[in-house]
Amino acid sequence: LRLRANVRVGALSNIETTRLEVLRQWRVPEMFDVSVFSCEVGNRKPDHRPALISDSLIYYLAARRLNVKPRDCVYVDDNWNCVEGAKLTGMNGLHFKHIYDLEENLRKYGILLKIV
Numbered sequence: 001l002r003l004r005a006n007v008r009v010g011a012l013s014n015i016e017t018t019r020l021e022v023l024r025q026w027r028v029p030e031m032f033d034v035s036v037f038s039c040e041v042g043n044r045k046p047d048h049r050p051a052l053i054s055d056s057l058i059y060y061l062a063a064r065r066l067n068v069k070p071r072d073c074v075y076v077d078d079n080w081n082c083v084e085g086a087k088l089t090g091m092n093g094l095h096f097k098h099i100y101d102l103e104e105n106l107r108k109y110g111i112l113l114k115i116v
Contacts, residue, residue, distance in 0.1 A: 007111050010034040012062045012075075014044045034065040045077075050085040059089045074109050076102065 003009070011032040015023070017039045029035040036058060038044040043058040050056055063070045075086035076094045083093035094105050106112035 003106075003111055008033040008066050008068070010036065010062050010066050012036045012045065012058065014038040014047075034062065036062045036065060045079070045082040046085040047081065049081050050088055053088055056085040056088040059086045059091060063089070063091070074106070074111060 009032050011029065011034070013036070015037050020037055020039055023029060038058065041058060041061060043061070045058055046055045059073075059075065060070065063073050066073070070086075070090040071092075073086075073091040074094060075083065075091045076096050077083050077086070078096045080095050083095045087093040092109065094102065096102055103112060
């Protein structure tokens with residue numbers, strides 16, 4: 001993906017420590033401006049349909065680390081419940097189903113320049 005120059009990209013993942021170590025060996029976290037991992041912060045994206053703001057604390061943390069307000073974030077996930085959790089914080093949420101849908105939706109937000 002080729003994004004607008006001023007767009008920051010964060011990774012937010014419910015991941016176990018052992019899997020995170022593999023990602024670090026491959027330097028995956030370095031591909032993002034900010035990475036927030038549940039095993040490090042002690043909070044997870046909701047596994048169920050979120051009902052309370054407390055179900056969504058990890059999203060606030062990601063926005064704060066990106067130094068943006070939640071309303072200025074576009075959160076993308078293939079898990080609908082996680083998208084709903086992000087929306088509880090005021091983030092714009094996109095349910096990822098296919099790369100072509102993602103491309104269209106990111107263009108609507110003015111984020112995507114082109115897929116390379």
